[in-house]
Amino acid sequence: MMIDDVDSPARQASAFQAGSRRRVIGLIVFGAVLVAAGVTVLPTCAPQLAGALRDKPAAPLLLTACWLLAASASVIGKKVVAAGHLTWRTAVTSHIGGTVANRVVPAGLGAAGVFIAALRRGGATTTGAVGVVALWAAASGVIHAVGLVLGVAWLRGGGSATVAALLAIGATIVIGRRVVTRYGTSVTMFLSRRRMPAAVSGALTTRLRRIASAVGEVVAAARARPGMAFAALLAHLAAMSSLAMGFATASAVVGVPVTATASVAAYLAGTALSASTATPAGIGSAEAALVGALVVAGAGVSEALPAVLLFRAVTLLAPVVIAALIAVSHLLSAMTRRAWSVAAWRTVDGPSAASTPPSVDPVP
Numbered sequence: 001m002m003i004d005d006v007d008s009p010a011r012q013a014s015a016f017q018a019g020s021r022r023r024v025i026g027l028i029v030f031g032a033v034l035v036a037a038g039v040t041v042l043p044t045c046a047p048q049l050a051g052a053l054r055d056k057p058a059a060p061l062l063l064t065a066c067w068l069l070a071a072s073a074s075v076i077g078k079k080v081v082a083a084g085h086l087t088w089r090t091a092v093t094s095h096i097g098g099t100v101a102n103r104v105v106p107a108g109l110g111a112a113g114v115f116i117a118a119l120r121r122g123g124a125t126t127t128g129a130v131g132v133v134a135l136w137a138a139a140s141g142v143i144h145a146v147g148l149v150l151g152v153a154w155l156r157g158g159g160s161a162t163v164a165a166l167l168a169i170g171a172t173i174v175i176g177r178r179v180v181t182r183y184g185t186s187v188t189m190f191l192s193r194r195r196m197p198a199a200v201s202g203a204l205t206t207r208l209r210r211i212a213s214a215v216g217e218v219v220a221a222a223r224a225r226p227g228m229a230f231a232a233l234l235a236h237l238a239a240m241s242s243l244a245m246g247f248a249t250a251s252a253v254v255g256v257p258v259t260a261t262a263s264v265a266a267y268l269a270g271t272a273l274s275a276s277t278a279t280p281a282g283i284g285s286a287e288a289a290l291v292g293a294l295v296v297a298g299a300g301v302s303e304a305l306p307a308v309l310l311f312r313a314v315t316l317l318a319p320v321v322i323a324a325l326i327a328v329s330h331l332l333s334a335m336t337r338r339a340w341s342v343a344a345w346r347t348v349d350g351p352s353a354a355s356t357p358p359s360v361d362p363v364p
Contacts, residue, residue, distance in 0.1 A: 066246030077235020085122030139232035151269030266293035
């Protein structure tokens with residue numbers, strides 16, 4: 001059986017419907033668990049969190065500043081890797097819109113869809129847009145993997161283990177770069193043409209084909225534009241570092257008994273672990289992973305939970321507020337242009353002219 005073989009349309013439709021039902025049931029169960037956890041947890045940590053905010057009322061502003069630094073790094077990175085297909089305005093709106101979309105569509109699919117749509121509107125081909133997004137997602141995966149290794153190394157072994165992890169990461173990067181440069185095309189072609197055992201289902205075959213295609217797109221994009229790949233890595237590194245500083249700030253504000261370095265390591269490990277769980281905006285999985293990482297660093301659950309909730313509240317609400325402000329600004333701009341157009345028409349043609357006021361398309 002070749003990897004290109006797929007099931008019949010009827011079987012694909014049946015599998016899609018079954019998968020949709022499972023997703024709906026999973027979301028309902030997930031929501032019920034979140035409600036139960038919120039009812040149980042919030043009353044216990046709310047007094048401590050309120051007291052910390054009374055003592056340091058500027059804490060949410062500091063966390064928002066860290067989030068803005070992370071968002072700025074991501075916007076700059078997307079502007080660079082877009083290769084002229086995004087203006088600064090569309091880069092900002094696509095990033096904020098994608099971040100808000102991730103609040104609904106998990107696993108980064110919402111942000112990827114918004115990013116592809118913005119690139120297509122900017123003149124990129126579908127293949128080119130998918131390649132850019134695949135490169136951006138691969139860079140995110142690399143930085144998350146590096147953060148996981150460094151965070152776990154620091155939490156479990158301290159500075160010496162972190163140095164050893166850095167050396168291992170450096171060796172892996174050097175070897176991986178040589179392998180991709182020399183054998184990247186051959187490996188991609190091998191994956192796409194490999195014969196699968198007869199026992200492998202058509203759905204699994206199709207999934208493996210998509211993975212091989214994604215790997216090929218990433219390898220091709222990295223080989224064709226190494227500078228853009230490096231820019232994507234730097235953007236994700238800067239964004240993660242900014243959020244790690246924000247998490248350390250939240251830990252200090254609440255009074256978690258760990259060092260700032262341990263808080264940063266806990267964030268690196270926790271956010272990488274939570275990224276492996278496909279929940280909308282990482283809700284539930286991110287909180288559990290970050291609390292667990294702080295516990296490993298030496299804090300108690302009752303001490304770690306308020307800091308995590310403060311950090312997550314700011315990082316979840318900030319993009320929604322920014323998106324609302326952007327939407328209001330677009331609406332006001334469209335209304336202003338419409339008003340000026342009508343005023344100009346009345347001045348030139350007069351209100352009794354037979355023509356109708358020109359229409360003004362809304363700002364995209």
